[in-house]
Amino acid sequence: MPIASTFTRLALSGALSLAMLGSAQAQDDVRIGFIVKKPEQAWFINEQEAATQLGEEKGFSVVRLGGEDGQEVLSAIDNLNSQGAQGFVICPPDVRLGPAIMNRANQYGMKVVTVDDRFVGSDGEPMEDVPHLGMSGYKIGQQVGNAIAEEMEARGWDPQEVAALRITNYELPTAKERTDGATDALTEWGFPEDNIFDAPQQNTDTSSAFSAASPVISKRGDFEHWIIYALNEESVLGGVRATEQYGLAAEDVIGVGINGSGAAFAEFSRSNPTGFHGTVAVSSTAHGRQTADNLYQWITEGEKPPANTETSGTLMTRDNWEEVRADLGL
Numbered sequence: 540m541p542i543a544s545t546f547t548r549l550a551l552s553g554a555l556s557l558a559m560l561g562s563a564q565a566q567d568d569v570r571i572g573f574i575v576k577k578p579e580q581a582w583f584i585n586e587q588e589a590a591t592q593l594g595e596e597k598g599f600s601v602v603r604l605g606g607e608d609g610q611e612v613l614s615a616i617d618n619l620n621s622q623g624a625q626g627f628v629i630c631p632p633d634v635r636l637g638p639a640i641m642n643r644a645n646q647y648g649m650k651v652v653t654v655d656d657r658f659v660g661s662d663g664e665p666m667e668d669v670p671h672l673g674m675s676g677y678k679i680g681q682q683v684g685n686a687i688a689e690e691m692e693a694r695g696w697d698p699q700e701v702a703a704l705r706i707t708n709y710e711l712p713t714a715k716e717r718t719d720g721a722t723d724a725l726t727e728w729g730f731p732e733d734n735i736f737d738a739p740q741q742n743t744d745t746s747s748a749f750s751a752a753s754p755v756i757s758k759r760g761d762f763e764h765w766i767i768y769a770l771n772e773e774s775v776l777g778g779v780r781a782t783e784q785y786g787l788a789a790e791d792v793i794g795v796g797i798n799g800s801g802a803a804f805a806e807f808s809r810s811n812p813t814g815f816h817g818t819v820a821v822s823s824t825a826h827g828r829q830t831a832d833n834l835y836q837w838i839t840e841g842e843k844p845p846a847n848t849e850t851s852g853t854l855m856t857r858d859n860w861e862e863v864r865a866d867l868g869l
Contacts, residue, residue, distance in 0.1 A: 568623075571601055571838070573603050574612060576605075576631060576656075577744070583823075586630075586824070608633075612636060615627075654830045655673045655674070657712075667846050670847075674821055674851070675851070676715075680797075686816075702736060705718055705738065706774045707769070725766075740769075752782075753784065756782060767779060772803045775796035787814070789811070800823060819854055821851070824869060
């Protein structure tokens with residue numbers, strides 16, 4: 540064999556080996572961020588833990604950060620850049636921050652995937668160029684409304700004599716989609732629209748919902764039966780706690796939330812049933828794993844995730860919560 544040909548083969552072989560080593564090294568060095576708007580809530584804890592576990596399985600690292608307002612999010616992105624992160628998954632505190640977040644991410648060459656809440660642009664429309672994974676808020680809301688309607692039927696309640704507490708947060712499109720879906724399902728079933736009373740909350744946690752619900756229940760003391768729905772189970776629990784404060788018995792309240800997290804598990808585990816009837820459970824664990832995996836594949840393989848992926852929910856009640864929890868890996 541000619542010497543030149545041998546050298547050529549050796550050179551190509553060496554180059555290929557270096558390329559493969561570089562590719563493996565690149566994957567080993569992958570670091571992503573996972574930024575959530577409420578790091579203390581069980582849903583987001585589960586998401587971040589699931590992403591971290593996947594990273595341990597696949598050989599990439601996950602930096603878990605909170606971003607409860609725009610400034611915290613931008614600081615978190617700066618933090619990730621200083622740590623060499625190639626991208627991040629984010630549930631934004633305000634979907635309207637999308638353009639500002641993407642501007643900062645693009646400055647650093649980071650890839651971005653949104654989870655749960657989707658960015659909207661300056662035109663108020665979803666930012667289609669940013670991959671998203673979340674629930675269909677409206678369909679999940681319909682499941683809530685249908686679950687409440689079925690339970691009212693089972694209890695023999697006359698809807699004309701029932702008050703609905705709708706705990707709202709219309710600044711968050713996802714929240715509005717969920718409560719709109721529940722409202723439409725209830726009114727289609729025959730629930731009177733005049734019996735639906737709004738309780739606007741300033742935040743999305745239990746204490747904020749309790750503060751919003753209390754004056755509404757106090758003002759409408761002529762109703763003996765109440766149904767409660769909101770964007771998540773923490774908010775529904777705030778409404779349930781408010782009914783308890785005003786002396787309503789558990790059998791006179793039907794509250795159905797959304798998520799399927801520690802807040803619901805704790806409620807179902809209580810020895811005495813409360814007005815918290817159930818929750819439409821979605822796997823926060825699956826959300827965390829899938830978005831982290833989507834981002835990892837995008838970084839290492841160049842495969843951009845789908846523009847929008849929607850997940851569904853399963854009704855979880857005191858009777859089946861342990862089984863549903865196991866099935867969904869919560």
